[in-house]
Amino acid sequence: MTRSPSASLSVSARDGDEQAVRRLLQEDAAAHEPYLQQALRDASERGHLAVVETLLSAGVHADAAGDDARTALHVAARRGREAVVRCLLAAHAETEARTTQSGATPLLAACIGGSVAVVELLIRHGADVLAKNRWHWTALHLAAKEGHDALVGHLLETQHIEIDARHQVNRSPRSLSLQFVWLMDAEQAGATALHVASWFGHSRVVQLLVDAGANVHVAPENGLAPFQLACQAGHRQAALALMRAGADVNAVGSDGNSALHHACWTGQDEIVELLVEGGAELNYRNRDGSSPLHVACRFGHTAIVRQLIDARASVEIANSSGHTPLLIACYYRHPAIALLLLEAAADHSVTMTMPDMAMTQVTPLHLAAIGNHIDVVRLLLRLGADRDARQQDGITPLHHACRNGALATVKLLIEEGADVHATSANGCTCLHMAAMSEHLEIVELLLAGGCDVNALIDDDETPLHCACYTGNVAVIRMLLRAGGSIQPIAKTKLTPLHCVALHGRVDAGRLLLDLGASANVKSEGGETPLHFAVDRGHVDFVKLLLDAGAKPNETTDDGWTPLMFACQRGQAKIVELLRAAGARADMSSEERNTPLHAACCSGLLDVAQFLVAAGLDVDAALADGTVPLHGACYGGHLHVVEFLLGVSKKSIDGKAKDGYTPLLIALERGHKDVAVALLDAGAQMCDVESLQHIVASACESGDANAVQHVMDKSIVAADVVDALDVRRLLHLACESGSLPLVQLLLSKGLDVNGVFGEGIWA
Incomplete structure (x- = not known):
């Protein structure tokens, strides 16, 4: 297959086939001319000196730039192609050319690559060693970032190098990279090469910079000092080098956290050990009152929690919200940590507020029950935790365990004497919780313990009602056998059959009907189960009820029949069923x-x-x-x-x-x-008065689409539309704040000056 001129030249240049390149140029130089510049960059990047020399001798400009204004010198310097760089410089390649996106010079590109020889060569040819890219990264920053210790050493020996030069930063709220200092806001003060080396853990570079006098204490605005960065990223050797250079282990960053907080956040076991041995303050509280132990508990770092406890960190200190490490560990479901804290004698009687779940006065036992952490529950009970502790809404740990299906925890709580009859503020029992969550074994356990099968929530729902909402036939059957009533509740007159009808639970409905539930019983508002099923569009349940003798013409208290519901909801199939059943x-x-x-x-x-x-x-x-x-x-x-x-x-x-x-x-x-x-x-045709009224209402609500439709002259007579008081309508549109509506009315040719010349109101 014959290759195109671009492909042939490109392949030959990338492969370093100088003879092929020369032959292609001799055969048809004009055809290859558009591709010569890219060929030069390709050959330069791969270090093919002979091809580069051939292309330069053919007249290709040494500074020919491609995408992002990248030149051959940029790519050769980045790859450390010393011979090619020397050749390009001899051809007068520009040493200060900058790329479009990052503003990098060839020297900055070379510092990423790490070639000392190339960097030295560029500097000898006049490259600015103090040049910065668009983020104010210097050569030293880039070499430090890549861990090129030899190059860093060479740059430090260069006259006028700025060892504490700062790049600009762009803050980004990203988990671990939250302190990735070169992603911070470009308007803020930046970080030094020492920050960069510390974050990436290049300990030899850190040592070189420290030995050269780099400031170990400086921190970017809204950023961290080098030591805090090294600790957060888990670079022990870099952190140790900084400590030896005088870094303060208890220094606090602009975020209010110490190095120990940061190490606990990211789970750096070795760093925590280093900091503890170095005298870090174990109980220092950050801006929200959290200690390092709080942070380790929050993120589930068990080994670090053990380290801090062994070092005598306080297990009782509370943050600004009043939450202790134990509450934090239980809330975030870290049972192993909770056990460690309890073994360290953490107070188990503390309570917390859970705004996300609208719960207050929540104890560790509540939280352990929610998470089904039976070992934590067992230890809490052994230590004397109140097994019937109540939240503000009256919910006990047993309620939570029943709702979440934590059978083993339920058994343990009951064995330890938890009250199976406990009710919440609205009358909810543990049996309600288990029934609505479809946990058959727990329902059986609670019934065996004597739970009231007909207890009421807010006087309108029994456990059987709760089970009927979910339609679990096994749970429903068990509750019925235990004496659950299928009769109406006194307050709302809702029956279990209403509940299954509302959710279309056919099997559960059939069970209730077989046991004698009335298909025509009415709720407080006069609705029958048929009304409920029709309103929700449950076709199969409607069939079930009609087959069971449901009356299709029963009315609600305000006179609505099932047929009206079906027609209103657009339920064509149900309409047919009702018609066949004799609906009037x-x-x-x-x-x-x-x-x-x-x-x-x-x-x-x-x-x-x-x-x-x-x-x-x-x-x-x-x-x-x-x-x-x-x-x-x-x-x-x-x-x-x-x-x-x-x-x-x-x-x-x-x-x-x-x-x-x-x-x-x-x-x-x-x-x-x-x-x-x-x-x-x-x-x-609409008269002017009627149309004005309609359009004015639409203008008041800012409904541009409605106004457009009503003023459509292809439908409404033009003389009627033209007679509208557009001046008044425009005032209303402006008051509504709808820009599209104002633009629509102005498109009708209205004189704005005329409209507003006499004031805002018409």
Whole structure:
């Protein structure tokens, strides 16, 4: 296969095939001319001196730059190609050329590569040893970052080198790299080469810099000193070198943390040992009052916790929120650490607040039960922790264990005498918790312990109700066998069957019906289980209830039938089931709502046709004055609109109590096809007063789309639109703060000066 000129030259240059490069240039120099500069950079990067010399002799400019303004000298210096660098410099390559993105010079690139010979060569040819990239990184910074100790030593011997020069930094809130100092805000003071070497753990570079007099105490604004960086990153040798140079082990960074805090945060066992031996203050509290032990407990560093305890760090010190290390360990579910703290005699009676779970007065035993940490629970109980300790809401550790399905913990708490009858402030028992969480074995255990199977939460839910919400048949059957009642609750009159109907639990519903639950029992608002199932769209449960004798025409206290619910929700399949079961179409609610109104709002054409055939009046109005046509127009259901108009046009211009006609509703909702159908059927064009009212309402709410639809001259007569008081509308739009709406109104050619010349208000 024949290669393109670019491919042939590129491959030859990268491979160092000088003869092939020369031959290609001799055969057709013009064809290869566009690719010569890239070939020079490729050859320079790979150190192919002969190819570089050939390309330069062919007239390729030594400073020809590619992407990011990178020259051949940049890439050769970066790769440490001394001979190529020498050749390019002889061809007068620019030593101060800078890349676009980082602003690097060839010397800075060479410092990344680490070649002392190349760096020395560039300096001899005038390269600025004090040059900085766009982040103020110097040659010394870059060499220190890469750990090039020989190069660092060479640079330190160079006259005028700035050993404590700072680069600019850009702060970034990223876990471990939070103190990655060259990612901090470029407007802030930066870090020195010693910071860089310390962070990366280049201990020999650190020693060179320290020996040369680098400041071991300096810290960037909003940053850390070199010693703190080395400790956070876990570089023991670098930290040790800095300690020997006088670094303060108890110095506090701008974030309020000591080096020991940082080592505990990142889990640096060896650093913690070094700091403890070096006299670090064990109980120093940072800005939120946390000690190093708090930090180690928070992040689960068990070995460090053991080190700190052995060093006599306080296990009782509380942070600003009043939380001790034990509470922190339990909250973040570190059971091994909790055991260590308890063995060190940490107070187990302390409490905490958990805002994320809206819980207060939470003890370590509560937390251990939540996490199912049975060893911690056992030790807490052995040490005398209150087994029935109550949160502010009355919840006990046993409640938590039951809710979380912690069977072993439940057994242990009960064996140790925990009260199985304990109730929360709202009456919730442990049995409620276990039932709603579907933990069969725990339910059985609690029932055996004598828990009240018919206890009430807020006077309206028994454990059986809770189980019915989830539909766990085994739990429901066990509660029923224990005497759980299927009868209505006195307060809400809700039955377990209502609960399973609400969530469509068919198997559970069948069980309740088989045991005699009434399919027609009513709740406090008059809803039957059928109302609940229809409202949620549970088709199979509706079938179950109808087969069990549920009455399809039962009404709620405000007159709603299951058929109305089905039509309102757009449940076509359920409508068919109800029709087959004898649901009446001629019933209406207190607001005079009928199934037809609901069907038209939901766009159920076949249902609407059935209901009209059954004798329902398409012009019957609700209490608010709306007829089925209003509802169909609101939803944009064109086929329903056309059907209704085909039956009767009596209400085509009918106004609801708010003044809306079907046409105005269609326009405001943006249903252009419906609006056209209404006009074609003889609907009267909107008058100026009505249109002004509608547009003003939309302007007040900042609804630009509604205004656009209503002022559409392709539908609404142009003379009506032109007669609108746009001046007033613009005031309302400005008041709403909607820029798109203001722009829309201004596009109508309004004179802004004329509008606002007399003041803000029209």
